[in-house]
Amino acid sequence: MPLHLLADEAVPALTSGRLWSLAAVAVGLVGVVVGGSALARSARRRAATALVAGLIAAAVGALVVAAAEGGPGTGYGIVGGFIALAVGLVTTALGGLGLRRTS
Template sequence: MSVRHLLTVTAAVSAGTIALAAPAIAQAAVQPSAATGMTSGRLGPTLTALVALIGVVIGGLAVRSAGRTGNGERRALVALGLGLIGVVGGGLFAVTADGGPGTGNGIVGAFAAMVFGLMSMALGGLTLVRARRTV
């Protein structure tokens, strides 16, 4: 088999593959893709989830310092407040979201905000129970 024959067969197979793949490529180009990046629908739930996550961190610090100083109770109250903001805000964003995950409406961030909010409230409540028990 000569090199010229091999190049001809390779070119014919490549052209046939491209011809068969062209409709699939065109169809993929027409279909709308999922929203990427920070859309206006994702900004609010993301910030709410971030606030609730900060509440989880403060709640964790409060649990560690529950019996030692008065800072534990203050941190617990802050964690409870930030957790409440996360649960209520996440719930509102989840109710008003139009689509599911990947649509750019922030439903994943809303559920994350509710989960982090519940964790923050649980840590704050645990700290208050421990602080009151030691007094």
């Protein structure tokens, strides 16, 4: 599909795909904060919470990307899905490091 046609299809509204990807990014960012706190204080429960938040963010991000039928600007939330996937992987790594540090 030519690029000028993608620009014509831009959806400015908050669609369900965008909402899911934003929610996953939010969960991932909260997990980053909790994971950083777990690393700073050697807190096992916080590290486990960050690990779970990271897995949820990565899974939802991957589902949004897999379900997207169009590229950026089409309203399917693919950009947010990729961001959620990346943030979820970082959060999972922080949670895993926190759990490893407390063991």
